[in-house]
Amino acid sequence: MGLRLGVIGIGAIGKEHTLRIEKKLSRAKVVAVNDVNREHTEAFLAQHNLSAKFYESGIELIRAQDVDAILVTSWGPTHEEFVLASIAAGKYVFCEKPLAVTASGCRAIVEAEMMHGKQLVQVGFMRRFDKSYRQLKSVLDSEQLGYPLILNCAHRAPAAPGFAGDMAISDSLVHEFDVLKWLLNDDYVSAQVILPRKTRLCDDSLQDPHVVLLRTKQGVLINIESFVNAQYGYDIQCHVVCESGTAALPEPSDVMLRHDGKFTRNIIVDWQLRFIEAFDVELQEWIDATSVGRVDGPSAWDGFIVAVTADACVAAKHSGNIEPINIPERPVFYR
The missing domain is CATH 3.30.360.10 (Dihydrodipicolinate Reductase; domain 2)
Incomplete structure (x- = not known):
């Protein structure tokens, strides 16, 4: 099975990442999902014959013993909470941008990760x-x-x-x-x-x-x-x-x-088509690095710098x- 992943947020990008992991990439499987719309999510799982367990709470999913690492693809304002919870649980987390909706929120994540003593966070800047x-x-x-x-x-x-x-x-x-x-x-x-x-x-x-x-x-x-x-x-x-x-x-x-x-x-004409191969490479490299205990891609510090620049x-x-x-x-x- 490889890395056991939990996906929080089964909207457009959450669906794509889930299918990417299940159908195209190697050494990982989505075993848990969470979304505000349970009916919509379970219909998606059934449509694609996926066996992931549905969790009512993103925090509950993060704390689950059979989930090794987390993908946060939910609404932007929820990212900070879920990334901080992943750090507290000692789990690697891939967070789609934004890392947080404010520079202060990004800095809080940086400080929490440094306090934990090990890099766990990668931000979804796929252009790299x-x-x-x-x-x-x-x-x-x-x-x-x-x-x-x-x-x-x-x-x-x-x-x-x-x-x-x-x-x-x-x-x-x-x-x-x-x-x-x-x-x-x-x-x-x-x-x-x-x-x-x-x-x-x-x-x-x-x-x-x-x-x-x-x-x-x-x-x-x-x-x-x-x-x-x-x-x-x-x-x-x-x-x-x-x-x-x-x-x-x-x-x-x-x-x-x-x-x-x-x-x-x-x-x-579609940004997702322009970077579809980059998304594949990004997630496969994240899976490979996470499997051996590393963060090789854009870090929480990079997410913080981008937020400061945007402000x-x-x-x-x-x-x-x-x-x-x-x-x-x-x-x-x-x-």
Whole structure:
């Protein structure tokens, strides 16, 4: 059977992770589930012939003796409670973003984990596991182009139903904040947010697009265009200007067609399809590391840094100023 897993939250991503573990990955099995909607969850289990036990309480699932490790894929505001309970139980936990909905909540998790004395938490920033990003990082780490100087990035989605207020930053750009820090192995020191002309094709309460400017400790300038109602597709770009050359994030492969007087190539429109292989790699690597008592992926400290960065960007959006990003020195525990 391998690692015995409990999944808290059987919504869209919880279902996908459960089926991924049961149908595609190895050395793990989902033995327990919890969700606020028992009827919905049991129908899902029956539909896919899964034998996981249903628990009325996420905390009860975490404490179950026959559950080795936890996946938290529930509603964001519940994450902090379940991650803290997993640490208290001494169990490894994979938590989809956000680690917590506030920076103070993320810091509480960091402090609890350090008090426990062992890393147990991994955060679901899947872009680090994407083949294209790993290829780009390999080039940057080799220093064959010299030091990075400027990053020009784009995060475009066809539409963002339900997005309002600052969600384009706090719910979407968090993936950029994590993966770019990882690419550069550098921390952010300041943020500025510029608001271009607003698209007519989104809810009145949402500013879209945004342009986010980040500066790092080593002086790298990062420009991120966030456009969550771009209509045409899901398009993630990263172009790095270095001292002696440039490097660009590879495009997802697709068949190029010459037909009817046109040269065409499809654009992915679903973010889950864009990163489907990254999700597979992410969870398999988490299972493998957890099985031997390690955390190899994004840590609770990484989740905390992203929350601090997002807060600074939201502040910069509303103030119109360049806001500092005050990230404490990384504890030895997380080095």
